[in-house]
Amino acid sequence: MASKLVRHSHLRALSFSINNYIRSPHFSTPNRAPLSYRLFSNASSSSSSSARPDKSTGGFQRASSLKDLELTKFASIAETWWDSEGPFKPLHVMNPTRLAFIRSTLCQHFSKDPNSARPFEGLKIVDVGCGGGILSEPLARMGATVTGVDAVEKNIKIAHIHADLDPVTSTIEYCCTTAEKLVEEDRKFDVVIALEVIEHVANPAEFCKSLAALTVPDGATIISTINRSMRSYATAIVAAEYLLHWLPKGTHEWSSFLTPEELVLILQRANITVREMAGFVYNPLTGRWSLSDDISVNFIAFGTKNCQ
Numbered sequence: 001m002a003s004k005l006v007r008h009s010h011l012r013a014l015s016f017s018i019n020n021y022i023r024s025p026h027f028s029t030p031n032r033a034p035l036s037y038r039l040f041s042n043a044s045s046s047s048s049s050s051a052r053p054d055k056s057t058g059g060f061q062r063a064s065s066l067k068d069l070e071l072t073k074f075a076s077i078a079e080t081w082w083d084s085e086g087p088f089k090p091l092h093v094m095n096p097t098r099l100a101f102i103r104s105t106l107c108q109h110f111s112k113d114p115n116s117a118r119p120f121e122g123l124k125i126v127d128v129g130c131g132g133g134i135l136s137e138p139l140a141r142m143g144a145t146v147t148g149v150d151a152v153e154k155n156i157k158i159a160h161i162h163a164d165l166d167p168v169t170s171t172i173e174y175c176c177t178t179a180e181k182l183v184e185e186d187r188k189f190d191v192v193i194a195l196e197v198i199e200h201v202a203n204p205a206e207f208c209k210s211l212a213a214l215t216v217p218d219g220a221t222i223i224s225t226i227n228r229s230m231r232s233y234a235t236a237i238v239a240a241e242y243l244l245h246w247l248p249k250g251t252h253e254w255s256s257f258l259t260p261e262e263l264v265l266i267l268q269r270a271n272i273t274v275r276e277m278a279g280f281v282y283n284p285l286t287g288r289w290s291l292s293d294d295i296s297v298n299f300i301a302f303g304t305k306n307c308q
Ligand SMILES: C[S@@+](CC[C@H](N)C(=O)[O-])C[C@H]1O[C@@H](n2cnc3c(N)ncnc32)[C@H](O)[C@@H]1O
Pocket: 065, 066, 067, 070, 071, 074, 091, 128, 129, 130, 131, 132, 134, 135, 149, 150, 151, 152, 155, 177, 178, 179, 194, 195, 196, 197, 200, 201, 202
């Protein structure tokens, strides 16, 4: 697998090209605030519920990652989380592949035995935007002490009910909250994971800062998402939503996707150094996903928190 991952040297080259890249016309999208502004300012989208006055304190809360419209979409299909043929089928089918990346990078970083049945024994992991617990459960089975958080109450209820079916997964701490709330509570984790969440948040840069604040020094942060490329428009939106009906129409907004370069940059600014990146590619003949160095559509990044 190692040869298939985007190696460190490529990432260094990627970082070097970023400063030129953000000055290029590709970095902004038409009819919207320039992406550089959306990524690096504290302003959030108009559909967000961020920076509401907090009546209890009389002041304003730290900018929220929440986007009301996105949360409504997820709440409306919450009952289907564990239907492996339902709207979350793509996540179920991708799960073994993303777990392979997580197992490999975490075992290497924390010097754990990747062949052990419970390689994550001793690691505290938070799964941010855990949904119904599709990822949290296998992480717990692999020995991690898992906290799963999601902004949608219904998702957390489903996750709880499902995890309680097995004594090993019933140990997962599920909570309806956000990354920024956990930061306020001063929670820290060895590993912070947010898969397929960043494209649904109001402010990706603030979200990454919260993920970084939750990560212990030299701990790991793992993020997966969809690239903002022409191929992703054709496959992740037109094909997946409109032709194949894998996802409900309107699941994704193409302009909310981040390119790998942008993700590396905002993580860098949040004090996280991206060390590994891989693409997920779908084989229509086998119906399976595999790890690849093709990051043009679905990709995953592994970074570590700098020890200042
Ligand atoms: C596409 S699902 C991914 C679920 C899970 N991470 C997985 O990959 O199996 C996105 C999830 O993020 C949650 N979410 C969206 N914005 C959030 C935020 N700002 N904070 C916490 N959860 C959020 C949604 O409710 C939804 O459950």
